[in-house]
Amino acid sequence: MISFWEKDTFTHYNLIVIGSGIVGLTTAIEYKEKHPNNRVLIVEKGTLPSGASTKNAGFACFGSLTEICDDLESMPKEEVISIVEKRFKGLKNLRNKLGDNALDFQQLGGYELITEEQTHYVNRMEEINEMLYPIFNDNVFSDRSEDIDTFGFNKEKVQKLLFNKYEGQIHTGKMMSALLKIVRQLDIEIITGTEIEEFYDLGDRVVCSSYNNRKKIDFYADKCCICVNAFTQQLLPQLEVIPGRGQVLITHPISNLPFKGTFHMDRGYYYFRNYGDRILIGGGRHLDYKGETTTELKTTKPIIENLISILNETILPDIPYKVDMKWAGIMAFGDKKMPIIKLLSDRIAIGVRMGGMGVAIGSQVGNELAQIISALEYQD
Ligand SMILES: Cc1cc2nc3c(=O)[nH]c(=O)nc-3n(C[C@H](O)[C@H](O)[C@H](O)COP(=O)(O)OP(=O)(O)OC[C@H]3O[C@@H](n4cnc5c(N)ncnc54)[C@H](O)[C@@H]3O)c2cc1C
Secondary structure, eight states, rough: OOOHHHHHSSEEEEEEEESHHHHHHHHHHHHHHOTSSSEHHHHOOSSSOOOGGTTSSOOEEOOOHHHHHHHHHHHHHHHHHHHHHHHHHHHHHHHHHHHHHHHOOOOOOOEEEEGGGGGHTTHHHHHHHHHHHHHHHSEEEEEEEHHHHHOOOOTTTEEEEEEEOOEEOOOOHHHHHHHHHHHTTOOOOOOOOOOOOOEEESSSSSEEEEOOOOOOOEEEEEEEEEEOOHHHHHHOOOOOOEEEEEEEEEEETTOOOOOOOOEEEGGTEEEEETTTTEEEEEEOOHHHHHHHSOOOOOOOHHHHHHHHHHIIIOOOOTOOEEEEEEEEEEEOSSSSSOOOOEEESSSEEEEOOOTHHHHHHHHHHHHHHHHHTTTOOOOO
């Protein structure tokens, strides 16, 4: 049961954004900047943002050589180029909006470890550099195999090392904290611990309903944006958005860690980076696609053991380390790599399916979504 005062004060908005990940926060910010007098509410089901945006690896990247070659097998060349461009522009956008200090952005470069079976990809480096030249005005990938020794990788496992000087890394928590700071500065309202279970376009407004403790609360707004990424099917089962769990672990600080940067392996299926003197490593979802098609937030023994064996055998064969923490986050995939950004009705828009690239494209998607929803006009 709610009071007249609660109903009058907390249930009517100009825009409701469902989900407080990078896409939801950016959408709310961009919209409020365009419409400072509008009331904007973000509704988040977790106590903290509970999606991928606070659980990711913090790679500011746009595709390794083997990932891009792999994409060319299943997508038209123009689409592959367009995704790289979206990621590159999205990162610029994020850095401009929040500033490198707030993000703890460090352009330490990105590397890719190439095994013996993958050396054929290296033969395509010139072709891919040419393909991406219009975006970077530069050759993106170069051979840095001389660093394999310096970095201490197992030479039997790593035949070549490729370098991309444009890649960087961020502190994921600081990014989200900086976005939340702007949300507060702009007087955007945010309610956490509240799951929206259904929403309807009523023709003259939108209603979003939550059933906390079995008590229904209806929030009304002129417009609504759905930014729930991997949890889309719970609200819209007909949309092609498939959850995919990503598992990660981080070590305690390692003395004399011989490398810094972001590192990719095996077409993007594994990745690791330094955070200070620690290593964060993740991936391995392809080892159990079926089991990892889930929204359950937990790590599993086989995948964590696989990540540890890669650390032991390939990355740190001679250096002792201890695991500090492990965790999981949920991404969203589909038959296409491109995100879904579209209107669902005259008052409701959606921006979901960021794959493993939401740090890069999330702010750009939020931008686009805010433009789409801003362009909607109604007659009173
Ligand atoms: C382990 C891991 C590593 C990754 N590494 C990288 C990386 O290095 N670089 C990169 O670019 N990308 C990376 N990603 C992907 C990136 O994190 C995501 O693409 C991005 O965060 C998605 O942002 P989002 O705002 O769309 O969704 P999310 O961050 O998932 O936000 C959706 C929010 O909606 C909320 N929500 C869901 N349903 C409801 C509901 N019904 N009512 C209210 N709230 C709801 C959720 O609680 C969540 O907070 C990684 C992802 C994972 C899991």
